Amino acid sequence: MTADAIVLGAGIVGVSTALQLARRGKSVVLVDRKEPGLETSYGNAGLIQREGVVPYGFPQQFGLILRYALNNRIDAHYHWSALPSVSSFLAKYWWHSNLTRHQLIARAYAPLIEHSISTHNELLEEAGAQDLIVKNGWTEVFRTSAKYEGEIGEAERLRKEYGVAFKELSPADIARQEPDLSHDFVGGLKWEDPWSVKDPLGLTRAYAALFEKLGGRVLKGDAKSLSQTRTGWRVVAGDGSVEAKDVVVALGPWSDTVTRQFGYNFLVGVKRGYHMHYSSRGAARLNGWTMDAERGYFLAPMNQGIRLTTGAEFARRDAPKTPVQVDRAEAVARTVFPLGDRLDKEPWMGARPCTPDMMPVIGKAPRHEGLWFAFGHAHHGLTLGPVTGQVIAEAITGQKTLIDISAYRPERFGI
Structure with missing residues (x-):
């Protein structure tokens, strides 16, 4: 099988990349070990921030x-055994x-962030997926005046420097x-610009369906089988292999399984994260996406129920689950909202x-023609x-890019 491009990774970044290539007339094959959207893109707070x-x-x-360091918080947790392997990353992250x-990086x-809503909107309209979107921002609520005043001050700075809209909320x-x-x-502080997604998996699948409608192909395959050919790239997928001039690595936290071999x-x-869905007790209703800022958890009214999400867990990528942050967050969340039963068999x-x-x-x-990278998006x-x-x-099709992408180039890491 031949194509113009292969995209490795069917999370939201990979699906979006394959779709954007297909919209520009390219024949594209999207390859992943699972169905689109079933890894990291499945579980998040559902915000277009x-x-x-x-x-x-x-x-x-x-x-x-x-x-x-006490390791008893909701917004951050770590595995002692992982610290030696992640210490280099953490040191440079701190630096x-x-x-x-940090301000220069921002x-x-x-x-990128400034075009997040507009680029989503184009795809949403073409995919007919507007019913998955709520255009009503999201809210942070604060327990202390010091935190409240500090965050309002930062929001004022962002409004002045970046045009971000917000509204102060009294009790x-x-x-x-x-x-x-x-x-x-x-x-509280209500961020007015963001959109919310009622079903992140459903959104990824809607974009994948549009991709297929435009002639794109979705195949299960092994990204680690990627090899260079005389004219481009080959990967084992479907019942055979696919060859293309260009390949995009969009494998999220698994991107190193491909990049290192080249x-x-x-x-x-x-940063690992967890979520759990809940019913609500009686007629209680959560109207909007809400963060308990000082405790570090999020409550989001998803199609599957009220989704509680935690902060970051620093651990080896493939280490077994340790969802202690879910238990900590649930105990606090039940004191501020009448959560009902857990709806999932186990935390995601x-x-x-x-x-x-x-x-x-x-x-x-x-150092390689036709090899492109699109990963490392962290919380966004x-x-x-x-x-x-x-x-x-x-960039692949030789067009002028929407924005200058030189700040995100791979060479900045001295590779």
Whole structure:
């Protein structure tokens, strides 16, 4: 089987990339070991984070780092056994999170975020998937005045520098917005620009269906079988193999299984995350996507139920699940909202691929023709799938890219 391009990885980034190539008239084969959307793209808070211009940094305050070291929080957890293998990543992550460097990174990162809504909207309209979207922002609620005032101050800075819209919420505003939420909160902040997704898996599948409608093919295969040919690339998939001039590695946290065999050793860490779905008790209703900011968990009214998501777990990518953060978060969440029964047999776990400078790897491999990278999106894979797919597709087809992607080039890691 031959094609113009092969995309390895059928998460939201890979599906979006394959779709954007197909929209530009290319014959494309999308290859994954599973059906589209069943790995990391399945489980997240379901946000297209137009406000997320500042990537999540590593804490800089010594006292806060010590509190994290106690390893009893919801927003972060770690495996002691994994620390030796992740220490190099964490050290560089901490270094890049210095205030000055972090602000420079945010300026380079912002153009991607700024096009997140518009690029999703194009695909949503073509896929007929608007019913999966809620265009009503999301809310942070705060337990202390110090946290509230600090976050409002940061939001004001983002509004001034990046045009991000938000609204301050008083306790009365929170009560009107979420009548069934407890009165433990002194105030809130509603980010008005983001969109919410009621079923992230359903969205990925809708984009994959549009891709197939445009002539794209989805095959199960082994990305590690990728090899270079005289004219391009070959991968074992379906009942045989596929050959193409270009190949895009969009395997998220598993991208290293391919990149290393061609001599590209990226320092990519993994932040694992968990979720669980719940019913609500009685007639209680959660109206919108809500974060308990000081505790570090999220409640989202998904089609599957109320999804509770946790923060980051630093562990080896393939280590067994340790969903202690779900138990910690559930105990707190039940005090602020009348959650009912658990609806899943066990907590879901996914792995977010993170670079030390908090920006994705997007661009052409420096030493191989026709080899392209699109991974490392950390917490914003769902947000940045379509815009990443668009700029990669534009670069492959020789078009002017929507934005300058030089800040995300692989060479920045000295590979």
